[in-house]
Amino acid sequence: xxxxxxxxRPHLAAxxxxxxxxxxxxxxxxxxxxxxxxVLLRAGMPPDEAALVADALVLxxxxxxxxxxxxxxxxxxxxxxxxxxxxxxxxRVIRETASTVLLxxxxxxxxxxxxxxxxxxxxxxxxxxxxxxxxxxxxxxGEAAYYVLHALKRDMIAIVATNGSPNMPAWGGKTKMTGPxxxxxxxxxxxxxxxxxxxxxxxxxxxxxxYMADRRxxxxxxxxxxxxAQATDDPAKVLDGGWILPIGGHKGFGITMFIEIVxxxxxxxxxxxxxxxxxxxxxxxxxxxxHFCIAIDPSAFMPVEQFKNRMDDMIRMIKSSDLAPxxxxxxxxxxxEFEKERNRRANGIPLxxxxxTQLRVxxxxxxxxxxx
Amino acid sequence: xxxxxxxxRPHLAAxxxxxxxxxxxxxxxxxxxxxxxxVLLRAGMPPDEAALVADALVLxxxxxxxxxxxxxxxxxxxxxxxxxxxxxxxxRVIRETASTVLLxxxxxxxxxxxxxxxxxxxxxxxxxxxxxxxxxxxxxxGEAAYYVLHALKRDMIAIVATNGSPNMPAWGGKTKMTGPxxxxxxxxxxxxxxxxxxxxxxxxxxxxxxYMADRRxxxxxxxxxxxxAQATDDPAKVLDGGWILPIGGHKGFGITMFIEIVxxxxxxxxxxxxxxxxxxxxxxxxxxxxHFCIAIDPSAFMPVEQFKNRMDDMIRMIKSSDLAPxxxxxxxxxxxEFEKERNRRANGIPLxxxxxTQLRVxxxxxxxxxxx
Numbered sequence: 001x002x003x004x005x006x007x008x009r010p011h012l013a014a015x016x017x018x019x020x021x022x023x024x025x026x027x028x029x030x031x032x033x034x035x036x037x038x039v040l041l042r043a044g045m046p047p048d049e050a051a052l053v054a055d056a057l058v059l060x061x062x063x064x065x066x067x068x069x070x071x072x073x074x075x076x077x078x079x080x081x082x083x084x085x086x087x088x089x090x091x092r093v094i095r096e097t098a099s100t101v102l103l104x105x106x107x108x109x110x111x112x113x114x115x116x117x118x119x120x121x122x123x124x125x126x127x128x129x130x131x132x133x134x135x136x137x138x139x140x141x142g143e144a145a146y147y148v149l150h151a152l153k154r155d156m157i158a159i160v161a162t163n164g165s166p167n168m169p170a171w172g173g174k175t176k177m178t179g180p181x182x183x184x185x186x187x188x189x190x191x192x193x194x195x196x197x198x199x200x201x202x203x204x205x206x207x208x209x210x211y212m213a214d215r216r217x218x219x220x221x222x223x224x225x226x227x228x229a230q231a232t233d234d235p236a237k238v239l240d241g242g243w244i245l246p247i248g249g250h251k252g253f254g255i256t257m258f259i260e261i262v263x264x265x266x267x268x269x270x271x272x273x274x275x276x277x278x279x280x281x282x283x284x285x286x287x288x289x290x291h292f293c294i295a296i297d298p299s300a301f302m303p304v305e306q307f308k309n310r311m312d313d314m315i316r317m318i319k320s321s322d323l324a325p326x327x328x329x330x331x332x333x334x335x336x337e338f339e340k341e342r343n344r345r346a347n348g349i350p351l352x353x354x355x356x357t358q359l360r361v362x363x364x365x366x367x368x369x370x371x372x
Numbered sequence: 373x374x375x376x377x378x379x380x381r382p383h384l385a386a387x388x389x390x391x392x393x394x395x396x397x398x399x400x401x402x403x404x405x406x407x408x409x410x411v412l413l414r415a416g417m418p419p420d421e422a423a424l425v426a427d428a429l430v431l432x433x434x435x436x437x438x439x440x441x442x443x444x445x446x447x448x449x450x451x452x453x454x455x456x457x458x459x460x461x462x463x464r465v466i467r468e469t470a471s472t473v474l475l476x477x478x479x480x481x482x483x484x485x486x487x488x489x490x491x492x493x494x495x496x497x498x499x500x501x502x503x504x505x506x507x508x509x510x511x512x513x514g515e516a517a518y519y520v521l522h523a524l525k526r527d528m529i530a531i532v533a534t535n536g537s538p539n540m541p542a543w544g545g546k547t548k549m550t551g552p553x554x555x556x557x558x559x560x561x562x563x564x565x566x567x568x569x570x571x572x573x574x575x576x577x578x579x580x581x582x583y584m585a586d587r588r589x590x591x592x593x594x595x596x597x598x599x600x601a602q603a604t605d606d607p608a609k610v611l612d613g614g615w616i617l618p619i620g621g622h623k624g625f626g627i628t629m630f631i632e633i634v635x636x637x638x639x640x641x642x643x644x645x646x647x648x649x650x651x652x653x654x655x656x657x658x659x660x661x662x663h664f665c666i667a668i669d670p671s672a673f674m675p676v677e678q679f680k681n682r683m684d685d686m687i688r689m690i691k692s693s694d695l696a697p698x699x700x701x702x703x704x705x706x707x708x709e710f711e712k713e714r715n716r717r718a719n720g721i722p723l724x725x726x727x728x729t730q731l732r733v734x735x736x737x738x739x740x741x742x743x744x
Contacts, residue, residue: 095674098500099471130666131471134673195633197626197629199622199623250705252620253705257569257690265559265686266673301640302467311633318542323545331543
């Protein structure tokens with residue numbers, strides 16, 4: 001059975017003070033960024049792109065989003081060398097209106113292309129109140145929240161949508177053809193920390209299933225199904241050809257489908273099973289992904305300081321809530337990641353010895369004099 | 373335990389062929405619209421507003437969204453007579469940019485104001501690719517999908533956000549302060565039926581809890597909590613001061629909070645517990661709601677026929693999926709409502725005898741010569 005105060009609140013289930021596994025070591029964020037930057041440069045990225053991607057990957061690790069962090073460096077290097085990722089593409093304008101733009105990513109770097117799209121959406125929002133930018137022929141772009149954080153620095157409300165290789169069937173089916181895709185958005189604040197949501201629309205995530213399967217723990221029914229679409233409480237069966245269920249069943253699927261519509265159908269990107277997986281496709285093939293960014297300038301609706309103060313008021317109202325049993329404190333979407341980032345900037349990022357070794361070897365192979 | 377193939381798919385749990393309760397009768401949609409129109413006219417709405425609201429309420433009943441249908445007529449009449457709803461307000465422009473507009477609803481009729489906002493968003497999208505319109509000082513606007521359907525007729529992709537009186541605490545709290553608000557969006561198609569999602573971000577809905585409580589049935593853990601925020605399988609305890617949980621726990625709450633941000637914080641509307649409930653507030657007080665509409669013109673990204681054909685392709689891909697056990701056919705978000713509408717236009721809308729009597733009495737009291 002789903003215990004709402006535990007099973008549905010995984011971010012509270014693993015307190016920040018939990019002991020670090022023995023196979024992890026703490027790595028300084030600055031040194032890690034320098035190594036990744038140098039590796040990407042030597043793999044063939046121009047300096048500005050290497051700096052952007054290194055910053056985005058390390059920030060994901062700082063924020064506790066390891067699945068979109070530096071563990072992606074080895075595959076990025078492979079894709080660049082094989083031609084699946086093509087550095088130096090900034091997004092070629094295909095169509096443009098006063099408030100929208102469509103970019104052909106020309107198989108470039110996902111982070112570079114999404115920042116290019118968001119920057120254009122922001123410029124158009126500054127001029128006209130709201131702006132939207134789509135990209136097709138793109139690749140993996142890491143943590144989608146990165147582009148929201150970028151927009152928040154310019155006092156924008158932002159939404160980012162992306163599609164991806166399919167891990168889930170449409171609701172009621174058993175042929176994998178879409179997400180669960182993330183719902184990613186944010187809004188700026190004044191004194192309080194910004195609101196940021198970046199939530200994959202699945203009940204759980206693969207990392208958590210792998211962790212529980214390793215420990216032979218059961219999962220609640222409703223988290224996932226086996227390869228025959230049968231309900232199961234065995235995380236190993238979900239991982240072995242099954243899939244994680246969307247939040248709210250058909251509701252989460254419907255939101256995922258809308259995200260696929262704007263990021264994939266509207267941009268002209270590949271969709272569904274036509275998308276090439278980052279790992280399970282030949283390295284020379286680009287992924288064919290699509291992204292869609294919306295920026296809204298709050299000053300089109302009220303003075304921006306007033307909007308940010310209203311955001312503060314809403315957040316304080318939430319933080320002053322009476323606590324439900326099992327809750328230690330009220331947490332606003334995005335807050336735990338900001339707290340983790342501060343902690344890890346000061347104390348280092350816990351990375352597995354295996355990954356650290358892999359990065360050191362990759363750096364040495366490429367002739368880098370940087371290390372961690 | 374949550375059985376994904378039943379509990380999370382309530383739209384499949386009640387097949388269209390289920391026998392109609394004995395206390396329901398079939399009412400012709402045309403006659404119902406004429407009666408509601410006349411009642412609203414006599415209550416004080418101008419003819420164009422009465423026609424719009426009658427159409428919107430009856431369409432909700434046709435689509436099976438009874439909770440936003442003609443059962444709202446008696447309270448609307450009370451609110452108009454007491455001054456809480458003020459007919460004749462079309463939305464006064466407070467701020468305008470090339471692609472955005474903010475309207476003061478001046479406590480007008482929610483349907484009138486949201487159509488005004490969506491029409492402006494569409495006009496701006498036609499001119500500039502994307503448009504957004506916010507409204508504050510608004511009231512109950514019925515089924516949010518109505519405004520998406522309106523935009524689909526003009527080949528727009530549309531998103532509608534609204535806030536409402538709070539039925540749910542922030543995640544981890546027990547002070548009610550927001551949704552679950554609906555996620556509402558749509559996209560046009562060519563041969564297939566349009567994609568429409570209009571899903572409240574709660575695991576279930578009050579109507580279903582009332583139905584199950586009446587039959588002394590248990591609900592799965594994870595659907596709701598009691599007034600002390602304790603997990604329960606008793607629907608009566610959820611209804612008695614408890615609340616329905618958001619889909620995906622903190623994820624569904626985060627999406628609800630973003631909807632509150634654009635519809636409430638950004639528009640300058642009331643938010644959280646400051647909003648006046650439609651029923652539990654003095655009739656003379658306006659609700660103070662906010663709405664936010666976005667329209668995206670697909671032709672800013674590709675020829676609109678190409679976009680609509682790509683939508684058809686995606687829908688056909690989904691419909692050709694292998695079926696999971698327990699699934700009779702693949703259903704696209706919005707499809708069941710279109711099917712129900714066709715059926716009910718042909719055969720009548722099932723309404724309770726109690727509601728039909730109430731509408732007849734209301735019509736007679738107001739001197740209407742219409743009836744159903």
